[in-house]
Amino acid sequence: MVGVGLAAxxxxxxxxxxxxxxxxxxxxxxxxxxxPSGHAIGSAVLYGGLAALLDxxxxxxxxxxxxxMVVVVSATRLALGVHYLVDVVAGAGVGVAVVGGVLAVTxxxxxxxxxxxxxxxxxxxxxxxxxxxxxxxxxxxxGGLVGWRIVAARGAVGRAVRPVAGVGAVVAAGGVxxxxxxxxxxAIPVFGAHAAAGAVFVGLPAAQNxxx
Numbered sequence: 001m002v003g004v005g006l007a008a009x010x011x012x013x014x015x016x017x018x019x020x021x022x023x024x025x026x027x028x029x030x031x032x033x034x035x036p037s038g039h040a041i042g043s044a045v046l047y048g049g050l051a052a053l054l055d056x057x058x059x060x061x062x063x064x065x066x067x068x069m070v071v072v073v074s075a076t077r078l079a080l081g082v083h084y085l086v087d088v089v090a091g092a093g094v095g096v097a098v099v100g101g102v103l104a105v106t107x108x109x110x111x112x113x114x115x116x117x118x119x120x121x122x123x124x125x126x127x128x129x130x131x132x133x134x135x136x137x138x139x140x141x142x143g144g145l146v147g148w149r150i151v152a153a154r155g156a157v158g159r160a161v162r163p164v165a166g167v168g169a170v171v172a173a174g175g176v177x178x179x180x181x182x183x184x185x186x187a188i189p190v191f192g193a194h195a196a197a198g199a200v201f202v203g204l205p206a207a208q209n210x211x212x
Contacts, residue, residue, distance in 0.1 A: 003144055003198070004113065005045035005098050007120035007137045009038040012094065014128025021081055030082035037083045037091035043073040044095020052103060070095070111148050114202075117141035130187040136177070139191035143198025150203045173200040 018035035020026070032038075047066035054062060074088035106113040121138035128134045173196055180193035 003117035003137070003141045004102050004120060005041055005095060006133075007117050007124055007141060008094060008098055009036075009041050010131070010134045010137050011120055011124035011127060012036055012041075013038065014124055014131075014134065018087075021084060026081040028080050028082065030080075034083055035087045035090065036094055037074065037077055037087040039077050040070065040074045040083075040088040040091025041095040041098070043070045044092045045098050048096055048099040049102075052099060111145065111152070114141060114145035114148050118145055132181055132184075132187075132190055135187045135190045136181060136194045139194030140177075140198040142191075143195035143200075144202045145198075146195070147199035147202030150199075169200050173197040 013033045013036070016035045017033050020030055020032075020034035023029075047069045048063075051059075051062035051066035070092050074092060077083040077088055078085065102113050102116065105116055118138070118141045121134065121141045124134040125131075125138055177193040177197040180190045185193075
C-alpha cells in the first residue's frame with residue numbers, strides 16, 4: 001500500500017508540476033513541486049491503511065484517529081507555508097483513494113497490489129523522467145512484486161521471521177538503498193538497490209526457508 005502511495009506521489013507531481021507558494025511566505029526550504037501534497041498523500045495512506053487493517057478499538061475510532069493525524073500533518077504543511085490548501089486537500093483525497101483501491105484489489109490477490117504499484121511507478125518514470133524518486137519507486141515496487149512471488153511460491157506466507165536475521169537484513173538492504181540516493185548514484189544503481197530492498201523486505205520469510 002505504501003509503495004502504491006509513493007508511486008502515486010511521484011506520478012501526480014510529475015504530471016501537474018505545479019509550483020509551491022513563493023519562498024517569501026515559506027518558513028522552511030521545500031524542494032520539488034507542490035501539487036498534490038506528498039505529505040498529505042503519505043499520511044492518508046499510512047494512517048488510513050492502519051485504520052483499515054488493524055483490529056484495535058472500534059472501526060469508527062480508528063478512522064477518526066487516522067483522519068485526525070492526516071489533518072495535523074496537512075495543517076503543518078500549510079503552517080510552514082510550503083503548500084496551498086488545494087494541495088493538501090487533493091493529497092488527502094488521493095491517499096484515501098489509494099487505500100480504497102489497494103484494499104479492493106488485494107482482497108483477491110496481494111500480488112495485484114504490487115503489480116499496481118509497478119504500473120504507477122512506471123507511469124511516474126514515463127511522465128517525470130528517470131528522476132531519483134521515480135526510479136526508486138519503480139525499483140522498490142518491482143522488488144516487492146518479485147519478493148511476494150517468491151514468498152507465495154515457497155508457501156511462506158504468514159511465516160514468522162527470526163528477529164535478529166530480519167532486522168539485520170532490513171537494515172542492510174534499507175541502508176544500501178538510502179545510500180544510493182544519498183550519494184547521487186545513477187538511475188541503474190538506484191533502481192537495483194531499491195529493487196533488492198523491496199525484495200528483501202517482502203521476501204524475508206521465504207529467504208529464511210532457503211537458509212534452513
